[in-house]
Amino acid sequence: MNDDYEKISILLSNMTNxxxxxxxxxxxxxxxxxxxxxxxxxxxxxxxxxVFERDAISYRNDLLKEVKIDE
Numbered sequence: 575m576n577d578d579y580e581k582i583s584i585l586l587s588n589m590t591n592x593x594x595x596x597x598x599x600x601x602x603x604x605x606x607x608x609x610x611x612x613x614x615x616x617x618x619x620x621x622x623x624x625v626f627e628r629d630a631i632s633y634r635n636d637l638l639k640e641v642k643i644d645e
Contacts, residue, residue: 604618
């Protein structure tokens, strides 16, 4: 039982680190593009919504498949 909790804890820690890293990377890219005048915040938000609607479910399903494979 403790082994299961340890595995879950490691998995959650890894997932959290990946999420934080991804958010920081995206924010850095958006800030750089904005500072250079290449995109506006509104353009980014509009594109985010489009890409989210297009890709979110498949990305989520892919991640869940990886979790099941690693179990």
